[in-house]
Amino acid sequence: MRRVGTVVRTAGGLAIARGDAGDDPPRIGASIVDESLSTVGRVVDVFGPIDRPYVAITPGDGVGLADLLGEKLYAR
Template identity: 50%
Template sequence: MRRAGSVVEVAQGLLVCRATDDIDIGTPVLDDSLTSVGRVVDVFGPVAEPYFAVTPSSSVHPPTLVGERVYVR
């Protein structure tokens, strides 16, 4: 498991995350307890400091994840 970034805000139902490593669209995203948070649907922003958007899983309440780290396998 590797750190993908951290959730910075919720916008239009998506989790917006600041990336700390390369990430691909379609990648499953997990929280620190290995629970599925959702899947990456977009990567955007400057190449040096990109962001990525995650469609949250139905079991996730997005506002509770703001400020939390997220991971990928």
């Protein structure tokens, strides 16, 4: 498991996480979990600057976007 980043906003039904400096971004389609290892969604896009990219995550069933704001997320 590796850290993806922290959810900084929601847009168009997606959670947008800001990546951490020095970490490689996850692959598109990667499963995303929160700190309690509960699956929250999948990566649908990686964009922005190479050193700290943004990761667009589509939430899974029953996951509220508002609940993800400020959450630290990880790729499985």
